[in-house]
Structures are given as structure tokens and as C-alpha cells.
Amino acid sequence: MAEVKLQNISVRYDKVTVVENFSLTVKDGECFTILGPSPCGKTTVLRAICGFEKLADGEIFIDNKLVSSKRKKLQIAPEKRNIGVVFQDYAVWPHKTAFENIYYPLKKKKVEKKEAIKSTNNVLEQMKMANYTNRFPSQLSGGQQQRIALARALVSTNKLMLLDEPLCNLDANLREEMRFEIKELQRKNAITIIYVTHDQDDALVVSDRIAVMDNKGKIRQVGKPEEIYQNPIDSFVYKFLGLSNFIELEKKSGKIYIKNTKYVFPHNIPNNIQEEEKLFLACRPLNIKLCKTGELKCTVKRVIYLGNIFEYRVMLGENELRVQQDAYDATLSIGYQEGDICGIEFNELRYYNDVGEV
Amino acid sequence: MFFPNRKNNQGVIKFPKFEFTIGNLLFTFSIIILVITIALPMIMIIYNTFFYKLTFNWRMFGNVIFQKENIGAMVNTIKVSLFVTVFGTIIGLFFAWLVGRSDIPLKGIMKNLFTIPYMFPPFIGAMAWQLLLLPRSGYINKFFVSMFGHPIFNINSLAGIVFVEICYYFPFVFIQVSSALERMDPTLEESARIAGAKQMTVIRKITLPLVVPAIASGAMLILISSLSHFGVPAILGFSNNIFTLPTKIYEVIYKSAGSFEGIRQGTALSVLLVIVVVAALALQRRVLKFGHYEIIKGKSMRPMSIKLRGMKAPLLIICILFLFLVVVLPLFIIFGVGCLKAWGLPLVLKNMTLNSFKYVLFASQMARDSIRNSFILSISAATINMLVGTMVAYVIVKVKIKGKGLLELLAVLPYSVPGIVLAIGVILMWSGAFKINLYNTIWIILFAYIGRYMTFSMKSAAASLGQVHNSLEEASRSCGATHLESLIDITLPLIRPGMVASFFLVFLPAMRELTTSLLLYGPFTRTMGVAIYTIHEEGNTVQATALASVAITIIIMGNLILRYITRERRRN
Numbered sequence: 001m002a003e004v005k006l007q008n009i010s011v012r013y014d015k016v017t018v019v020e021n022f023s024l025t026v027k028d029g030e031c032f033t034i035l036g037p038s039p040c041g042k043t044t045v046l047r048a049i050c051g052f053e054k055l056a057d058g059e060i061f062i063d064n065k066l067v068s069s070k071r072k073k074l075q076i077a078p079e080k081r082n083i084g085v086v087f088q089d090y091a092v093w094p095h096k097t098a099f100e101n102i103y104y105p106l107k108k109k110k111v112e113k114k115e116a117i118k119s120t121n122n123v124l125e126q127m128k129m130a131n132y133t134n135r136f137p138s139q140l141s142g143g144q145q146q147r148i149a150l151a152r153a154l155v156s157t158n159k160l161m162l163l164d165e166p167l168c169n170l171d172a173n174l175r176e177e178m179r180f181e182i183k184e185l186q187r188k189n190a191i192t193i194i195y196v197t198h199d200q201d202d203a204l205v206v207s208d209r210i211a212v213m214d215n216k217g218k219i220r221q222v223g224k225p226e227e228i229y230q231n232p233i234d235s236f237v238y239k240f241l242g243l244s245n246f247i248e249l250e251k252k253s254g255k256i257y258i259k260n261t262k263y264v265f266p267h268n269i270p271n272n273i274q275e276e277e278k279l280f281l282a283c284r285p286l287n288i289k290l291c292k293t294g295e296l297k298c299t300v301k302r303v304i305y306l307g308n309i310f311e312y313r314v315m316l317g318e319n320e321l322r323v324q325q326d327a328y329d330a331t332l333s334i335g336y337q338e339g340d341i342c343g344i345e346f347n348e349l350r351y352y353n354d355v356g357e358v
Numbered sequence: 359m360f361f362p363n364r365k366n367n368q369g370v371i372k373f374p375k376f377e378f379t380i381g382n383l384l385f386t387f388s389i390i391i392l393v394i395t396i397a398l399p400m401i402m403i404i405y406n407t408f409f410y411k412l413t414f415n416w417r418m419f420g421n422v423i424f425q426k427e428n429i430g431a432m433v434n435t436i437k438v439s440l441f442v443t444v445f446g447t448i449i450g451l452f453f454a455w456l457v458g459r460s461d462i463p464l465k466g467i468m469k470n471l472f473t474i475p476y477m478f479p480p481f482i483g484a485m486a487w488q489l490l491l492l493p494r495s496g497y498i499n500k501f502f503v504s505m506f507g508h509p510i511f512n513i514n515s516l517a518g519i520v521f522v523e524i525c526y527y528f529p530f531v532f533i534q535v536s537s538a539l540e541r542m543d544p545t546l547e548e549s550a551r552i553a554g555a556k557q558m559t560v561i562r563k564i565t566l567p568l569v570v571p572a573i574a575s576g577a578m579l580i581l582i583s584s585l586s587h588f589g590v591p592a593i594l595g596f597s598n599n600i601f602t603l604p605t606k607i608y609e610v611i612y613k614s615a616g617s618f619e620g621i622r623q624g625t626a627l628s629v630l631l632v633i634v635v636v637a638a639l640a641l642q643r644r645v646l647k648f649g650h651y652e653i654i655k656g657k658s659m660r661p662m663s664i665k666l667r668g669m670k671a672p673l674l675i676i677c678i679l680f681l682f683l684v685v686v687l688p689l690f691i692i693f694g695v696g697c698l699k700a701w702g703l704p705l706v707l708k709n710m711t712l713n714s715f716k717y718v719l720f721a722s723q724m725a726r727d728s729i730r731n732s733f734i735l736s737i738s739a740a741t742i743n744m745l746v747g748t749m750v751a752y753v754i755v756k757v758k759i760k761g762k763g764l765l766e767l768l769a770v771l772p773y774s775v776p777g778i779v780l781a782i783g784v785i786l787m788w789s790g791a792f793k794i795n796l797y798n799t800i801w802i803i804l805f806a807y808i809g810r811y812m813t814f815s816m817k818s819a820a821a822s823l824g825q826v827h828n829s830l831e832e833a834s835r836s837c838g839a840t841h842l843e844s845l846i847d848i849t850l851p852l853i854r855p856g857m858v859a860s861f862f863l864v865f866l867p868a869m870r871e872l873t874t875s876l877l878l879y880g881p882f883t884r885t886m887g888v889a890i891y892t893i894h895e896e897g898n899t900v901q902a903t904a905l906a907s908v909a910i911t912i913i914i915m916g917n918l919i920l921r922y923i924t925r926e927r928r929r930n
Contacts, residue, residue: 050832050836051835052832052835077835077840077841078832078835078836079835079836079837079838079839079840083836084836084837085832085833085836087829087832087833088829089827089829091827091829091830091832091833092833093830093833093834093848094852095851095852104834104837104839104847105837105838108837108838108839108843109838149833152833152837153836156836156837156838162836
């Protein structure tokens with residue numbers, strides 16, 4: 001378990017500044033995710049914590065010990081930071097067996113041979129890889145290699161694990177399985193994990209807290225998964241966390257209309273948002289309902305069947321919206337066809353002054 | 359470096375701190391070795407050409423260049439290289455297309471046979487052709503004289519030089535174009551056929567333009583090799599006073615019996631030769647910039663074979679004749695004459711004996727010394743270059759450090775420096791200039807070899823290292839291994855197969871080398887190439903060919919071992 005503190009760090013590649021004035025504190029024992037689009041500098045931040053990148057500014061502390069500092073011209077070598085790292089391409093060594101891959105960090109730590117063998121076998125069991133101890137990576141599937149990488153990182157450290165998009169090369173089923181396994185791992189071993197990804201589902205499942213980063217390298221919001229999902233602080237975070245619709249609203253003679261239509265917007269808008277010039281309404285496809293009647297009318301342009309969801313593309317004035325409905329609910333209510341004109345209802349609305357472009 | 363300290367308003371002088379990291383240490387060693395083996399010899403040449411006793415004086419350079427016979431040598435050099443390049447390219451392209459795109463039979467065997475000239479030492483090929491086409495004593499000419507009254511061709515001529523060089527340089531284009539044709543996406547040609555184009559049109563408008571980069575690259579390789587080549591013009595040209603720049607340089611130094619004035623003239627001519635080669639390299643870069651097409655396919659699909667129909671038999675005969683002429687005949691002659699009791703006797707079994715072989719392998723001290731020296735030098739140079747090349751490549755590919763560019767420049771410099779020029783530079787450097795005199799020792803030859811073959815080992819090692827992803831080393835660091843431990847535990851085992859290949863990449867050319875050692879040998883430090891050449895120049899034909907046969911056998915065996923090793927790697 002270790003607390004990690006980044007204070008105003010900057011990292012530069014040649015003349016390009018990738019990350020600037022970046023600060024973060026990861027609590028002892030928590031699973032913290034840095035979530036952001038590719039590329040945004042999140043991997044760079046991770047590599048700086050590992051010690052693979054020099055800081056152009058700022059300081060990094062691991063477990064209250066200064067490990068990187070520009071001012072003090074200090075950079076503690078990666079091998080001395082007591083970390084475990086899982087790389088995006090797993091970086092499992094092709095000339096060593098699964099066992100040897102996991103045994104290596106223990107050898108470097110000069111752990112006594114019998115104990116090292118026991119720990120290695122233990123962690124192989126934990127990963128359900130006990131039958132593959134003597135296989136080489138070329139004889140293992142992607143998911144199995146990834147488990148080796150995880151196991152190896154686990155025995156490298158008792159303090160801090162850093163995972164760089166470890167699941168992006170796996171298929172959907174395996175990804176789900178591994179997400180839960182990582183969570184279990186963290187709980188059982190009480191280790192601090194810093195996870196880096198662009199996949200919001202990974203982040204929501206695995207994390208205790210999330211930091212959302214934009215592609216200029218700035219942090220937009222930090223908080224628990226529920227907080228971030230339910231109260232995105234700005235339209236960028238809203239857009240990044242899931243499918244979204246944005247509708248522009250305008251103020252005309254004291255009332256709020258949906259822009260370029262005659263529809264008066266029926267909901268109350270919080271006062272602080274109204275002040276700015278531009279005003280947008282944000283809504284998730286699953287929170288929009290089509291109904292027979294209603295004040296606001298829209299035209300159904302397309303109906304798409306996605307198996308467990310029906311998706312409708314509708315036009316509300318000039319806005320094309322995506323509306324999703326659970327397939328089971330759809331069978332209980334009316335079906336809509338292309339060309340139908342129907343009413344539309346919004347729930348769980350958020351209001352922003354821009355549409356989340358950076 | 360001057361950093362004014364604002365607090366105290368004083369100037370504080372700071373030097374950049376030298377950290378003893380692995381990266382810095384490797385970089386330092388690499389720079390030192392490359393400067394000693396490559397940069398300093400070159401600097402010595404330039405210095406001795408343009409400076410006399412510390413003052414700039416280019417008069418000698420001017421005098422030397424404008425002498426009639428030197429101009430003649432340069433003209434010959436350019437003439438020969440142009441002819442060799444043009445015809446070598448056409449021949450290489452023709453056969454590469456035939457083997458790679460038509461339905462000619464016996465493709466597998468032919469492909470292997472076409473690459474044999476690549477491993478043959480060209481000067482031995484020149485010797486073989488002399489045995490056949492010397493004006494009075496060559497077997498073919500003797501046959502023609504007896505039948506028609508006069509010889510058909512005198513090999514000791516400019517045309518002879520061109521002919522022999524073509525035989526041994528066309529594989530450059532053959533190999534490049536074959537490999538491009540193999541990797542080319544066949545759907546490009548198929549879509550042309552579907553659109554209605556006839557075979558000749560497809561070749562003309564689709565296939566040929568797409569392999570232009572490969573053709574250009576192979577052609578430039580031929581050009582540069584031919585410009586710098588020494589062996590063939592030496593064997594075929596000296597007797598008739600025909601010189602190219604490389605052989606003229608040798609003659610100037612040899613005639614003056616190693617005097618300083620002679621060497622200075624040699625350096626002037628060397629500078630001239632390097633200018634010509636650099637011009638060719640600059641041309642190569644411009645030509646290669648033109649057609650960079652991505653034609654490499656991902657899946658392995660069999661390309662369409664063009665049906666030769668009626669042309670199949672004649673073309674097959676042409677291939678077989680050509681292979682016989684270029685590969686089989688010289689080999690046969692060299693081994694055959696090596697077995698003769700005396701030169702000039704007809705090649706029949708009753709005139710054969712193994713005495714010459716026994717002599718060179720067991721009796722002649724000089725021949726045995728030369729074989730031993732060649733092995734020692736080649737193995738040492740190959741080992742040292744394998745290690746140094748890997749070190750240099752590691753710094754270039756993997757280490758983030760300022761000044762890498764200089765290292766890279768030094769490492770590729772030998773590629774554009776003709777062997778004879780580097781030899782002169784090495785003489786200038788190690789004959790007492792820096793208070794060390796290695797002249798006539800085996801060490802001076804070793805230093806020349808290390809510099810000469812550095813580019814090969816470095817490029818080969820860089821290719822191996824490129825395949826070892828950075829994350830593998832980083833993973834090891836994160837597991838608690840230091841940089842040095844990561845190198846030993848992770849990187850080295852993974853590039854080991856590549857290192858073995860790069861060993862042979864230096865061992866094989868070094869075994870058959872002539873140019874450099876001819877300038878640097880002393881009474882006890884002959885190499886096999888030097889021994890063969892000097893025995894041949896003395897007129898002892900049978901002995902020379904016997905020793906040449908031994909050399910060829912060693913080289914072919916070495917090549918087979920290399921192919922076996924790289925085939926294993928490709929399978930894995």
C-alpha cells in the first residue's frame with residue numbers, strides 16, 4: 001500500500017510539452033483510474049510515475065518518499081521504486097516460460113529460493129494458470145499472457161501496481177472477466193493500483209476513483225465513479241463517459257426555446273447556466289422516451305435493431321437525436337416506424353455551455 | 359557553461375555532470391572505438407592530401423589529379439562502372455523477373471544458383487576467366503586458335519574487366535528485385551488483367567514501375583561496388599597497363615616502395631575516388647526518394663505466374679547456359695587447373711594430381727601461414743565487430759542521448775569508403791604518426807578490418823534490436839533489475855541469433871578479402887587473398903588456383919552454415 005502524489009509535473013518529448021502542471025493524489029490502497037481519450041498524455045503520466053520519463057518540472061512522491069524531482073535533479077531508477085507494471089503489450093519475455101517470467105522479480109529481490117517458488121506457484125494458482133507453468137508465451141493466448149503479466153506485476157511489489165491499458169487487446173468476454181479479477185486482486189492484496197485507460201466501462205467497473213483527462217493533458221474531473229457519471233462537471237466529461245445527445249437552446253423574449261423551433265422548452269433550467277451566451281441540453285439515449293402525444297414532436301428517421309436495444313434516429317427541429325429503448329420494453333409498448341411523428345420526453349437532463357469539443 | 363547566479367549576481371561556471379549510467383558508458387566506448395578505427399584514418403588522408411607540414415596546400419592534389427595517366431584511370435573507372443551497372447542491372451532484372459514471375463521450371467534450384475556469384479571473390483573469378491581466355495594460353499582461346507586461327511577474346515582488357523564484374527555484381531539487382539517481387543501484392547497485377555490488359559502491358563505498366571525502387575537500389579549497389587573495386591582490374595589490367603582509380607592508387611604506392619611521397623600521391627587519388635563514390639551515393643539518395651511505394655502485402659498469396667508457352671524452352675536454355683557460364687565453368691576451371699600437374703596441359707584425368715593441394719595445405723609455409731592468418735583475422739574481426747556493432751547499434755536504437763547522430767554518421771561512413779582508401783588511412787595512422795608503429799604487423803590489418811566492416815555489423819545488430827520492443831527491457835526494470843541486468847537477462851538472449859548472423863556477415867567477406875590486406879601485409883602477415891594474388895603474379899598458376907580452390911571451399915561452407923542458421927531462425 002502506498003500513497004502516490006504528483007505535484008505540478010510537466011513532461012516534455014523534445015520540444016513538445018505532453019503534460020503540464022499536472023497534479024494528482026492517489027490514496028493509500030485505492031484503485032485509481034486515469035481515464036482519457038488517446039492520445040492525451042495519460043500513459044506519459046504513468047511512465048513518469050514508473051521512472052521511465054524525466055520530469056521537466058514538478059515532483060513525484062511514492063509512499064511519502066520523493067522519487068522524481070526536477071528541482072532537486074533527482075530521479076530514482078525504476079528498479080528501486082518497488083512497483084509492479086503491466087504494459088499495454090504485456091511485455092512478457094518470449095524466451096522465458098510462464099514460471100520464469102513470474103519468478104524473475106523474486107530473483108531480483110533476492111528472495112530465498114524455496115519461498116520464491118512457493119510464491120510463484122501461489123500466484124499462478126490465483127490466476128488459474130497452474131497448468132501452464134512451463135509454457136512459453138508463444139504457446140499462450142492473449143488472455144493467458146495478460147494474466148502472466150498481472151501475476152508478474154503482483155509479485156514485484158507489495159505497494160503499487162501500475163496498469164497501462166491492460167485489457168484493450170482482449171475480446172469483450174475476456175475483458176469483462178479480467179476486470180473483475182483485477183478488482184478481486186486489489187481487494188485481496190490491499191495494493192494501490194493506478195490504472196490507465198480510454199475505455200469508460202473499464203474505469204467504471206474497476207475504480208474507487210477516476211480522473212478524467214482531456215487531450216490537452218488537463219484533468220477535467222476527479223471523483224468516485226457514481227459522482228462522475230451522474231454529475232459530469234462539464235460537457236467533455238459527459239460526452240466521454242457515454243453516448244450523448246446535445247440540443248442547443250436559446251432565450252427569446254424571456255422564454256427558453258429549442259433553437260430554431262417553435263417549441264418552448266418545458267423543463268426548468270438552473271439559473272447559473274442561463275447566464276452565458278450559448279446553452280445546451282445534454283441527454284443520454286436511454287433516458288429519452290418516445291410517446292404517442294406530447295408537447296414536443298419529433299419525426300422518426302430510422303429504426304435500428306441491436307439485439308437487446310432498439311435505437312431510433314429522430315429529428316427534433318434541426319437536431320438529430322439518438323434514442324435507445326430496451327428491446328423488452330419496446331415489445332410491451334408501441335413500435336415506431338420510419339416516418340412516424342411522435343412525442344418525445346426527456347429525463348435526467350444536464351445543462352452545459354458547450355458541446356464537449358476540445 | 360556559464361550560468362549567472364541571479365541571487366548573488368555572480369557568474370557560476372557549471373559543467374554538465376557525467377553520470378555513470380550504462381547508456382553513457384556504452385556511448386563513450388562506442389565513440390572512442392569508432393573514432394580510432396574510422397574517423398582518424400579518414401582525417402589522416404584528408405590532412406595528408408591538403409596539408410603539408412601544417413599549412414594548407416592543395417597544389418599536390420591538383421598536380422596529381424591532372425596527370426594524364428590519372429585522368430585516364432578515372433575515365434576507365436567511370437566507363438567500367440557505367441557499363442557494369444547498366445548491363446548488370448538488365449541481366450539481374452531479367453532473371454529476377456523470369457524466376458519470380460514466370461512459370462519457368464527449376465525455379466528453386468536456379469534461385470539458389472543465381473546467388474552463388476554473390477559469395478565468390480571476384481578476383482578469383484577473374485583468375486578463372488584468365489585461365490580460359492588469356493590471349494595465348496587460355497583454354498578457350500587455344501581451342502579457337504586451333505580451329506579458326508585466332509583467339510576469340512582477350513580477357514586482359516577493359517571489356518574483360520567489365521565482363522567479369524558483371525558476372526559477380528548482377529546478383530545485387532537479382533536479389534533486390536526477387537525479394538520485391540515476392541513481397542509485392544499480386545492483386546495489383548490481377549486487377550490489371552481483369553481490366554483487360556495483355557501480359558506485356560501488365561509487365562510494362564504495372565510490375566516494372568512498382569519494382570523501380572528495388573531496381574534503383576540494386577543498381578546503385580552495383581555502381582558503388584564497381585567504383586571501389588580493386589581485385590578484378592588488378593588481375594586483368596596490370597599486364598596491359600590498364601588502370602582504374604583503385605588499382606592506380608595501389609600502383610602509385612607500390613612503385614614508390616612505400617615512400618612517403620608515393621603515399622601522398624595515393625591519398626590525393628583516394629580523395630578523388632571518394633568524391634566520385636560520394637557523388638554516386640548522393641545520386642542514389644535522390645533516385646531512391648522518387649518511388650517509395652508501399653507494395654508489401656500482408657497475407658501470403660501466390661502471385662500470378664505469366665505463362666511462357668512457346669518461349670519456355672528457349673528461355674530455360676538461356677538460363678541454364680548463363681548459369682553454366684557464370685557459376686559452373688569458373689568453379690570447374692579453378693578446381694580443375696588446381697589439380698593439373700602443370701599449367702597448359704589439357705584437362706584430362708591423366709594430367710591430374712593432388713600434389714598442388716597437398717603443397718599449399720601442408721608443405722608451403724607461406725600458404726599455410728596465409729590460411730592461418732586469414733582465419734585468425736576473420737574470426738577476430740568478426741567477433742570484435744559483432745560485439746562493438748551491437749554496442750553501437752544499442753546506443754543508436756535504444757539510448758536517449760545527445761550526440762547519437764555523430765555515432766550513426768561514423769558507423770555508416772565505412773560503407774562509402776573504398777577498401778583501398780581505408781587501408782591508406784590506416785597506414786598513415788598507425789605507422790608512427792601517434793608514436794605507435796604497427797606497420798607490417800597483423801594488428802594493422804585487424805584495425806583496418808574492424809573499420810571496414812563496422813557498417814555491416816552495426817546495421818545487422820540494429821535490425822535485431824529493432825525487433826526487441828522497448829517494453830521488454832522496461833518490464834525488467836520495473837521488476838527490480840538494473841539497466842545492466844536487463845541487458846544481460848533480457849536483451850542479449852533475444853538478439854543472440856541476430857548476433858550470430860552478424861558474425862558471419864563479417865567473417866565471410868573478411869576471409870575472401872584482398873584489397874586492404876594487399877596494402878598492409880608484411881612478410882609474415884599475408885592473408886589468403888594476398889597469397890593467392892602474389893603466387894598468381896609470380897606466374898605460379900597451378901599453385902595459385904589450388905589455393906584459390908581451398909579459399910572457395912571455405913567460403914562456400916561458411917555460406918551454407920550461415921544459410922542453415924538463418925533458416926532455423928526464420929522457422930522459429
